[in-house]
Amino acid sequence: MRKRNWLIVILMLLLLSACGQSATSGTAEDDNVIKIGATPDGYPQYYYENNELEGFSVDMIEAIFAEIGYEVEWVVTDWTGVLASLETGKIDTVANFAQTPEREEKYSFTEAYYYSRAALGVAKDNDTIHSLEDVKGKQVGNVTGSNYQNVLKENDPNDEIEIINYETADVIHQDVASGKVDAFVTGREILLAQIKDKGIPLQVVGEAFGEKLVSLPFAKTEENEALIAEINEAVETLRADGTFQDLSMEWFDEDVTISQDEQ
The missing domain is CATH 3.40.190.10 (Periplasmic binding protein-like II)
Structure with missing residues (x-):
């Protein structure tokens, strides 16, 4: 009887340990995933081709997060659904989102990735x-x-x-x-x-x-401010090494990553 009780205790401890490891592993994985809202019909910013999301904003944003070691998870719905998901925190940020004074009151923004x-x-x-x-x-x-x-x-x-x-x-x-x-x-x-x-x-x-300016909006939290600082460094790197310009020329035959005043 005692042996069986000890076996039950040991099994429970092993099960709790496994659950704890699973939760920790999942959290670590989630920390490196950014959920980004987009629509399915926004060519050439984002659109489906062969069941893959493609587009200018897709290429630009994935380049930014690859630079800082994050994986992008695209959450695709209509534009109204995208905005609602951002409001409720179901996604972290939104692609192809213009930075305006009204939106700045609600969200913190990264540096612009295009104009x-x-x-x-x-x-x-x-x-x-x-x-x-x-x-x-x-x-x-x-x-x-x-x-x-x-x-x-x-x-x-x-x-x-x-x-x-x-x-x-x-x-x-x-x-x-x-x-x-x-x-x-x-x-x-x-x-x-x-x-x-x-x-x-x-x-x-x-x-x-x-x-x-078209930038990435985030909820105003300390954690997001740290992430925005990382993103801004990546934006500067990709702008300086020509990645942004190359992608812009590929999609539009002109550089939309700089202001008209700079052209």
Whole structure:
């Protein structure tokens, strides 16, 4: 009887020890994983090809975290879901996220890894819209939650442009091409790449406007501040050794990793 009791005690100790090792191992592993939110249809920033997430932001961000020894886990959903996941802490950060004063109140940001410039997209056969002035009194499509709506408002002080929000860009492309709405506000480089590579039946008109820093947002914690410092060092390294410029030229045929003022 005593032997059996001792055996039970020993087995319980071994089981507890194993559980403790498993928990410690899992924590250590999790410490080196960064969960990043993205959408499945944001070509060329991120998109699926052969069941793998590809894209400019994917390449840039994975290069950053490889530099500091972290593994990236991509969490892919629609943009509204991405923002909700960031709010609730289900992900650590978000790809292709413009840094704005409003967002800085809520999140801490890394150094920028590229500069976003807005532009207007219109139907291929549209010959009446050539600039921001021409969309005053008209309807402009925008993806819900994107910062391009705010950029457009900054350039519309008298509130003369009606913004129509959509859940996805695909529907906007269709509605602009058919004339249901007059134009689409989005990233200039993004739309140019989609028109060239995906055959989207739109054209980019006018000059780029509303340049914004695109950085990685994190919840404001001491732990994240330390991580941001690591990321910033990696950004400087990859900018200095030409990695950022090479990736930008590969995706856009121009360097979007520096400001227009520096070009």
